[in-house]
Amino acid sequence: MSVEILLVPLALAAAHAVVAVGGAITAAVGSDGTEHKACVVQTRLKDPRLLVEALHTVGARAEAHDDGSISGTWEGIGFRFVHHEDGTLSAHFDADVDVTRAQELILATDAAYARAVQEAVAQRVRERAGQLGLTVESETVGQDESVTLVLNVDQAGS
């Protein structure tokens, strides 16, 4: 052993918790430019493509728009995800939404998104290790469903 590092994929925000607790009722500007009250739930999610996939995984209808936002419905609840300046996406619901249900959707979506990220990172390692002079020696799945890849670095440049 010599160094142990913790990393966060760029598709996730490092500074955010899995999902913000609670939903803040706040003023938001809609796509029509008018201001209205909304229930906003901050997420750590950054990649719209993975988010649409995750929303479909949890059974939501979701559609990406040219402005980068995503709108859809889940079990009768309408939602819209919009980007923040830091690259994260926040979920906007109508102000009278059942906050518990809204959080259920966000938690389930976060979990599905994280699984998609896990698979994407593992696939990237399998595909790109050789280009960086690394060899995948083994791959195992733990009881907690984590994926561990052991890379031999003896052929790397360092």
Add this chain to the structure above:
Amino acid sequence: MSRRIAVTINRDGSIKAETLGIKGKTCLDYVPLLEELLEAETVQSEFTADYRAVDEHVTQAATESVREQPSS
């Protein structure tokens, strides 16, 4: 001993990487390589036994070298 890196990708998307058999400061060369490979950013790092073992060895050797020098 062959040099390895164990990369663990957790269900929540977080990643832990640990260098194995790579002693001293050389292990730091793999941090940017891992960030590129994993398309991820480092949020925390910690040196472990091998790194300190080499550093302590170097420090001890340097100390002995200084002691052996005649005083002016």
